[in-house]
Every structure is written in C-alpha cells, then in structure tokens.
Amino acid sequence: MKNKISIALCAAALAAFPLRAEETVKEEYPSPPEIVAKAKAEEWVAIAQSDLLVMDLATDAKGKARRVVIQLMPAPFSQGWIGNIRKLAAAHWWDGTAVVRVQDNYVTQWGDPTEKKALPEGLAVVPESEYETSQVCGEMVLTQRGCIIEPAFRSGPSKVDAYSEPTGFSNGWLITKSRQARKLTKVERNSATWRQARLATVWPVHCYGMVGVGRNLSPNTGTGAELYTVIGHAPRHLDRNIALVGRVIEGMEHLSSLPRGTGALGFYESDEERVPILSVRLGNEVADAPTFEYLSTESVSFAAYADARANRRDPFFIKPAGGADICNIPVPVRRKGK
C-alpha cells in the first residue's frame, strides 16, 4: 500500500514536470516559488508554538526591532540538547547575553560573553553518539521514539553528494545518511518489525540558517547555552561533529548582516561591538509570537518544488543543472495562512 502511494506521487510529479525541457515551451514551467505558492492548504504542516525559540535582539541603529525566530528540531534528532535549550529559555538565561561572534562565510554565534554566568541546574550532559541516529525499519527509519519516513526525494544526478549518500528530506527537515549500513543483529533479523530492514545512520545537515550548539574540544558536546547559525556556504564538515538543534525561519537577516568580528574566528573584541540579546523565549511564552507552517516534505508540491530547484526551467534559465545539493533545496516555511 505504501509503495503504491509512492508511485502515484512520482507519476503526478513527472506528468506536471517532464524532464525533457527542450520539447516544450519554457514559459509552461512554474518557478520554485510559484509551485510553493500554489501548494494546497492541506500540504502545509503547522509548527507548534512550543517548538519555536523567539530571540529579541536590541533595536538596530535606527531603533528598529530585531526578532529572530528559530524552529527546534523534532525527535529523534538532538533531543538532549533541545531539552537543555527549553530549560535555558524557561530560566530566561539568555536575557542580557549577546551575539559574540560573526565570522564571514561561516557562523554568527551568541551566548554569555563573560563565560562565567551560572547555568540552570539539571542540564543534561549529552554524549557524542547523539550527533546521529541509527536503526531503520523497512521503508521507515526506526528511532528510540518511533519511526520516521525515509526520504522520498534524492537530489543530484548521481543520487550522492560529496559528503554522503543519499541526502533527502524527512518530516520537514533535510537529512543525510551513511553509505555503509551496519549489519543487522540476530534479534533484529528475527523480528517481524525488522524483516525488511535496511539499516543506516541518519543525521541532520549543516545548511544555511541551521542552528547548532557551540562546544569545547571532544568529548565535550556543549550544553546548548552557546548557539550559532550558519551564515555562508554549508560547512558540512561540521556534520556529526556538532549538534544541530534547529533552523532560523524568520529574521535571518538580523544575524547574517551583522558586522563581521575582527578578532580571531570572527569574535567581537569589545562590548560595544556585541549585539545585546533582550530575551529568548519559547514561542508559547510570547504573546505576540506569529504562527508558522512548513510545506510537507512528503507532499506532491514539495516533490515538484525539489524537482524544479534541481532542474530550473523557468524562463531565466537556459541549462537546467540536472541536480541540486541538499542545502540548495531549503524546506519552504511561512507565516501560517499566508
């Protein structure tokens, strides 16, 4: 039954977006934003307010408010650190901290500039093994908390990129998995759940706008008090070396357009340069927090959008690339009902 649905989705996508662009008039092809604009209401998935992290920076030089909204990742990814982040927000720990580092083509980072502020009690110490998640059940990825759908779309003409094979989308997030599956254990082989198992290791990807947890040298994995977001080309060498916990879904420009720091690694060298953080709260604790939704990565429209990103056929383009790397197919997110 599951297979039948998958095939039906593929056929629908292909009918609407034939691969041989030269046979048809270019103007017939909608652009990726046009495809997203035409997606059906039921293809959008609401994001819970409790999964938002709302960060208000001090106003800019012209007195304009600067609000950044981050969506936290769902299980099975990085839940240890995300639990800490929820506690830090509840304790208002970030209020009065600052943006401390902006390194061009790399990251903007925020936290306590003094590095002396006491942390709330009860934060988890998360092991490095949590940078990735393994175990697969049939077409589904089995996690400690259940199963997630395996990626339906695989980018690239050869189904791989320079980092792993394959990359894909799952439950609204970009993920990748290892090329080498581990062997099934005897218990797994004999289990009905695992009969069709193809084991793999999956992990989230360091794309533009993703939010991660700063840390010291291994085995330290960071608490979540020091966070950063990617403001340049995807630093994929950080995948599986640092925890990713979410992505910026609104206000990215307030972090990406800040003056670059002049100290080593782009750290600001004086208090005057640092951008004060007024408050960080979970979305359900902010009265005027907007609501958001993302385009389901399992929807027909998302498949068409991803295909169009990988094969640009709107009028500006003369040679479709025939592929796209995972970070060039960002999941569409918008204010709800827009």
Add this chain to the structure above:
Amino acid sequence: MKNKISIALCAAALAAFPLRAEETVKEEYPSPPEIVAKAKAEEWVAIAQSDLLVMDLATDAKGKARRVVIQLMPAPFSQGWIGNIRKLAAAHWWDGTAVVRVQDNYVTQWGDPTEKKALPEGLAVVPESEYETSQVCGEMVLTQRGCIIEPAFRSGPSKVDAYSEPTGFSNGWLITKSRQARKLTKVERNSATWRQARLATVWPVHCYGMVGVGRNLSPNTGTGAELYTVIGHAPRHLDRNIALVGRVIEGMEHLSSLPRGTGALGFYESDEERVPILSVRLGNEVADAPTFEYLSTESVSFAAYADARANRRDPFFIKPAGGADICNIPVPVRRKGK
C-alpha cells in the same frame, strides 16, 4: 614523466596525511590554515595588478573606508565579458553608481540604479556558448588560447557532487566539467596533439565570493556593467546560465554584511538605502593597491590543504567527512609576502 611527478606528489601528500586518523594522535595533524601558513614561498603565485578590480564604496556610518578587491579570471574563461569590464573601469563608468540589491543567502549586486547611463562604445556582445569551454588535450585542457592543467584533486568520497563530475582546481580556480564528453572529430582523432584526448566541457563554479555578470532573459548575456557576488550557499544552478568573471579576494565583508533589500529579489527601494560606489579601477591604475598572491592549485601544499579540508583531523573534529564539495575548498589568497 608527467605521470611520475603526479604519483610523487600523491605519495608525499599521503605520507604527511594518512587517511586512517584513528591510528595516530590527533594533534599531529595540522589544520588547513596551518598547512597554508607553512607553504613554501615558491608555492605562491603572484596575481598581476592588471587582473585586480579595486572598488571603493562610500565610507560606512562610522566614516570607515570600504574597499573591495576582485581578482578577474584568466583565459580561457569569460574573456569577452572581462574585456568589457576592463573598458568600463578605464572609462570610470562605475563611479557614481551604487550597490542596488542585497538578497539574503544569494547575491549582492551593483551597477547603475537608473539603468539609463550610457555604456562606453565598443563593448562586445558575448554569446551564451562562452559560459563554458570545451576541448581537452591529453592530461591538459586545450583552449582557444592554449592548454590548462586538468584538475589534480577531485573532491568527494565518490569523486562527484550533486551537480557534475568531477569538480577540481586549475591554475588557481575552482572548475567543474560535464559528465558526458563529446565525440572526437576525425581531424582531432588524426592529430598528434589530440592522440590522448579525452574531451570534456569545463566551466567555473558559483561559489561564495565569486563575481558574475547580471543579465536579462536569454539570449542576453549581460555586458559586465551589472555585477554581483555570491553571499550565501553556492547557487550552482546558475553555473552555465550566467557568466562568472572573478572572485572577491579582499573586503568581502563590505558586500556580505550590508542590510538586506526589502524589495522584490532583495533590491533596495530608495536612494537612501543604496551604497554609493566612489570608484572602480583596475589594480594597475590604483597607486595604493595592495599586491596579492594565491596558493598554486598544482602545489604539494594545496593538495595537503584540500585533503585536510575534506578530512578534518585537527583536534576539534571527531569524524572527518571523507569529502568536501568544491565550494568548501576555497583557494587561499593573501597579501603578497605575508
């Protein structure tokens, strides 16, 4: 003879950077910047002053100078547009124009906001075929102006990325080539020069900091008067759809940290928002222009640097990626003699 040299280089690189990191102490591995810092003086290649484009923006809010230095690409790439750019600089055409567009995670673009300023006479109309360059001779890429060395380093665990196969480095630039070589003609097959020919199409790559030529709809290819630079994740779908003419080698932060435009496509909506351009000159016409050099992409140190970028083993990292996409291995450029 050439093959022997290649093997010797490989052996040297492998001896210094064994692939099995777990067998050795991590601290033995220098980081990419450390490898670059230790490169020999003769591994650096001087950049001619006449290949620099020096753009002075109006001072910032604090009265600080903002200079951006661009290195123009060498033959065989994009020489039609680059010839136009040399004429535009000689005519002081950009003086009094402005940065007109800053789109987050995409491009910063500059040119004439009125779109009415007359262009100098004699600019070339360059055909779309110039977006790429074909013909290969043996291990060398044959061009209309001679041969360039084929990439020695191929990034990625599977030697491909999502866009093409393979990517690599040549004469200080990042390039890629098509997966499908065209057939040799009879003349080429019978030519001594072409005996070992493996034909391919090569083109430059839209990485962070690369500079390209804005254009209208095809078959328009732009004159070079409207330029942009990439300020986010590599928009590789623009490869072979727009001409690339160079890269920002100093002052990138003056373009990447500008406020994002609020109009469609990130265009600024008022004169007040636009950043005035005071002057754009070729480097040999600027008395105080600094001199630059790049790390030869054919050097032993570059091979070690590229390998280290793809397999981070310096102490911070716990899992080397085993690959890197081409845009994550930028060619090191520095002020000369530093």
